[in-house]
Amino acid sequence: MTHDLTTHFTGLRFVNPFILASAPPTESKRKILKAFESGWGGVVTKTIGLHPVENVAGPRTIFQRASEEKPYVSRNKRPDTVSHSSWNWELISDQPLDLWLPDLEEIKTTYPDRMLIASIMAGAGSAAEMENWRTLARACVAAGCDALELNMSCPHMDRKDMGAHIANDEDIIRAVLGAVTGAVDVPVWVKLTPSSSSLVDGARAAYAAGAAAISLCNTFPSLPLLDPETMKFEVEVDGLVTSGGLGGLAILHQALQRVSDISRAFPDKAISGIGGIRGFREAFNFIAHGAGTLQVCTAAMEEKGSGGIGVNLIQELTGDLGDYLQRKGHASIEEFRGIARDRIVEHSQIRRKSEVYNGGYAQSA
Numbered sequence: 001m002t003h004d005l006t007t008h009f010t011g012l013r014f015v016n017p018f019i020l021a022s023a024p025p026t027e028s029k030r031k032i033l034k035a036f037e038s039g040w041g042g043v044v045t046k047t048i049g050l051h052p053v054e055n056v057a058g059p060r061t062i063f064q065r066a067s068e069e070k071p072y073v074s075r076n077k078r079p080d081t082v083s084h085s086s087w088n089w090e091l092i093s094d095q096p097l098d099l100w101l102p103d104l105e106e107i108k109t110t111y112p113d114r115m116l117i118a119s120i121m122a123g124a125g126s127a128a129e130m131e132n133w134r135t136l137a138r139a140c141v142a143a144g145c146d147a148l149e150l151n152m153s154c155p156h157m158d159r160k161d162m163g164a165h166i167a168n169d170e171d172i173i174r175a176v177l178g179a180v181t182g183a184v185d186v187p188v189w190v191k192l193t194p195s196s197s198s199l200v201d202g203a204r205a206a207y208a209a210g211a212a213a214i215s216l217c218n219t220f221p222s223l224p225l226l227d228p229e230t231m232k233f234e235v236e237v238d239g240l241v242t243s244g245g246l247g248g249l250a251i252l253h254q255a256l257q258r259v260s261d262i263s264r265a266f267p268d269k270a271i272s273g274i275g276g277i278r279g280f281r282e283a284f285n286f287i288a289h290g291a292g293t294l295q296v297c298t299a300a301m302e303e304k305g306s307g308g309i310g311v312n313l314i315q316e317l318t319g320d321l322g323d324y325l326q327r328k329g330h331a332s333i334e335e336f337r338g339i340a341r342d343r344i345v346e347h348s349q350i351r352r353k354s355e356v357y358n359g360g361y362a363q364s365a
Contacts, residue, residue, distance in 0.1 A: 005318055007333060009292045010187035010212040010270050012115050012146055016041040017333060018317050021274055021295035022119035022149065024061065025309045027093060029103035033110060038311045039318060042115035044295065047092035047151045048100050049121050050132050058237040061088040063302055074225060075234045085250035086298040087224050089156055089242060092121055101143045108144030116144065121151040123161040124172045133176055134183040141184045148186060150176060153193040153218035155245045164193035170205035177209035187212035189272060194258045195221055200265045213270035214262055217255040219245025248298035252276025256289055260344050263290025267341060280320035287333050288340040
């Protein structure tokens, strides 16, 4: 039986709530077209900028695995292993804007019922950089993009006025959103870094400045492992490595915590959940904590023979979600979105063995 998985999010109609996240699976027209052909409800393009970048002269992404027999985490291939995480030091798209624009037009013309979200990134701190945000926004929307996702979360940019470096500055968040929302009339999502002690404050500033949704979590800043025998990093160039991003199952629980934090602080606002989704159970948990769409990367990249875009994965996700909706009698994910929200409480509200709770403070006389 077919199921109607239609999801309405930030004013857009998605044929299903599953989106390929901004990453290698969405780095080209060919991959995005194949993703839509396979059934993904939306894609967020690999981040488009105005300044060409060149990636490292070596592997850009590795997949780390663990096994019961040898439970250490490693990219080394061993029998009976299961996925633990991905690690990458990818930069933004190396395809310039003028090449992206005709590709975006063709993608949207070919699949008008699928949601095409352009991830864009510029700098901060000057009028020229604010104009760069406007230029990117106007161009992508004119090419047919249904929404924009502002990348304020990339964990490995050298420029200190880009990516995760700016997501802790509420003034910059407001300035960038002011520039973009004043230039275009489509939903604007903001992808904030999860590596911030002021994430809720950043989200508050973004929502107040016109963000239609917050997307999180991006990968967490991290380093690859050093092999104790060879003394080589598991990914390196000329013996050197720099900070990259950890993703996949390893970040699932941290991502859920961040989504929960934002959802509980702003229960009426939209969140696009990302981080460790490999199947329906993970997707369900993001929805239960308040996410309205689900973005996937690592699991799609790991699928063998799919070209890195999760051809079988999207069929599994939509099939399992449809079965769940039918079995539970739900018309849509909105009927159980956020059900976990009220069950997340302060530590002091969890029942103790006795009625005494002092939180580490001395008892009053």
